[in-house]
Amino acid sequence: MSDFDIGLAMFAAALVLIALRMPVGVAMLLVGGVGFATIGGWDRLFATLNSMTFSRFSSYTLSVIPLFLLMGDFATKGGMNRALFRCARAWMGHWRGGLAVATIGGCAAFGAICGSSLATAATMSQVAGPEMRRHGYSPALATGTLAAGGTLGILIPPSVILVIYAIYTEMSIGTLFVAAVIPGLIATAGYMLVVNIYARLHPDAAPPAPALDFREKLRATAEVWPVAMVFILVVTGIYGGWFSATEGAAIGAAATFLLAVTLGGMRWEGLKESLLSTTVTTGLIFVVLLGAELFSAALALSRLPAELSAVVATFDVAPIVILLMILLIYFILGCFMESLAMVLLTLPIFIPLMLSLDFGLGREQVLVWFGILVLMSVEVGMISPPFGLNLFVINAMAKDVPMGETYRGVMGFVASDFVRIILLALLPAISLWLPGLW
Numbered sequence: 001m002s003d004f005d006i007g008l009a010m011f012a013a014a015l016v017l018i019a020l021r022m023p024v025g026v027a028m029l030l031v032g033g034v035g036f037a038t039i040g041g042w043d044r045l046f047a048t049l050n051s052m053t054f055s056r057f058s059s060y061t062l063s064v065i066p067l068f069l070l071m072g073d074f075a076t077k078g079g080m081n082r083a084l085f086r087c088a089r090a091w092m093g094h095w096r097g098g099l100a101v102a103t104i105g106g107c108a109a110f111g112a113i114c115g116s117s118l119a120t121a122a123t124m125s126q127v128a129g130p131e132m133r134r135h136g137y138s139p140a141l142a143t144g145t146l147a148a149g150g151t152l153g154i155l156i157p158p159s160v161i162l163v164i165y166a167i168y169t170e171m172s173i174g175t176l177f178v179a180a181v182i183p184g185l186i187a188t189a190g191y192m193l194v195v196n197i198y199a200r201l202h203p204d205a206a207p208p209a210p211a212l213d214f215r216e217k218l219r220a221t222a223e224v225w226p227v228a229m230v231f232i233l234v235v236t237g238i239y240g241g242w243f244s245a246t247e248g249a250a251i252g253a254a255a256t257f258l259l260a261v262t263l264g265g266m267r268w269e270g271l272k273e274s275l276l277s278t279t280v281t282t283g284l285i286f287v288v289l290l291g292a293e294l295f296s297a298a299l300a301l302s303r304l305p306a307e308l309s310a311v312v313a314t315f316d317v318a319p320i321v322i323l324l325m326i327l328l329i330y331f332i333l334g335c336f337m338e339s340l341a342m343v344l345l346t347l348p349i350f351i352p353l354m355l356s357l358d359f360g361l362g363r364e365q366v367l368v369w370f371g372i373l374v375l376m377s378v379e380v381g382m383i384s385p386p387f388g389l390n391l392f393v394i395n396a397m398a399k400d401v402p403m404g405e406t407y408r409g410v411m412g413f414v415a416s417d418f419v420r421i422i423l424l425a426l427l428p429a430i431s432l433w434l435p436g437l438w
Helices: 003-019 024-040 042-057 060-077 080-092 098-114 117-134 139-155 160-169 173-201 214-222 225-240 245-262 268-302 304-313 319-334 339-356 363-382 389-397 403-426 429-436
Strands: none
Touching: 003 024, 003 268, 003 304, 003 339, 024 042, 024 268, 024 339, 042 268, 060 098, 060 117, 060 160, 060 245, 060 268, 080 098, 080 117, 080 214, 080 225, 080 245, 098 117, 098 139, 098 173, 098 225, 117 139, 117 389, 139 173, 139 363, 139 389, 139 403, 160 173, 160 268, 160 339, 160 363, 173 225, 173 363, 173 403, 173 429, 225 245, 268 304, 268 339, 304 339, 319 339, 319 363, 319 403, 339 363, 363 403, 363 429, 389 403, 403 429
């Protein structure tokens, strides 16, 4: 069996083990370790693990992950999701379909301080779900909106997936955050357009809510300006060079904590819950990172990425066709895999492949553009029937809604996602324009 064949077998084995519900980090550690030892020997494996574990986890850059997670948890415990939804509802709730539009806006705003798709979907469903149902919204539209809106938690920076991608590709976290802003806004606008079209086609499914007077709108807006200031401070500070990504995450976490205590009423129990939740999630992510590191090293040893890139380079097709095939693979994997695991499992193969293709862009531009496309593609899988994870999260919280209704309600949002991804693939400037201004 050649090294190349071992690499193919490793990739297939990892997918099978993950499909069988083995923890992702454990699956990649196991497969990567066996593959590495088969090619390079057990002594080399142990020596690599000895140095790899320290070099990976002693990285100062990795401290940005728990800080951004803590920032999102403080925001949730401090009730900022409720404040954001109230503000959006005050200004847009009286439109036909306005509460669903407000939910999309609230998810986008909460995503600016959360960075997790599942967390955004779960927390906003507790706030916006009952409100939409109380005003007579159809179960399909209500649950479909919440599932799709949840993906904005990771499309709007800061995003944990982008942080991991930046660390893996040795790119600037700030550059990727800024590159995601315009695509994230396009995603938000596209989802709002879907709601508007649905409300016109099915008026009874999205009745308008009572309008609020101007004073109530101003009061609701006043509740969210501190959250907006935190987002602006963190993102502009990181990219403007005022502080590093880690320092920006620390500032954002500290500011969100103060807001949660002073405005949201968070107390000692809430603090303990936030710290514990962040610790557990960080531990899980770090295990996945170590597994991905060993898996990547084993694949590199097998020369699978290099030989695959060489084979693809001989294909008589345009590079954009290969890119669309890669994005299709991400969409399929996203239907049954968690985003972080999927990205870390595939980057060792797809990054060398992308860099071997001629798109008329520089190396850094390709990595930024591809990072945004990967982010968008994996999130489509999160809401794609039948196995999109966001669909199951929302359906578990809306137990009286049949899964078929949620499937039906999300299809318009999936169509919007496909249009956006094709647009971003054909026009790299959408992702690259804003970073190019600095």
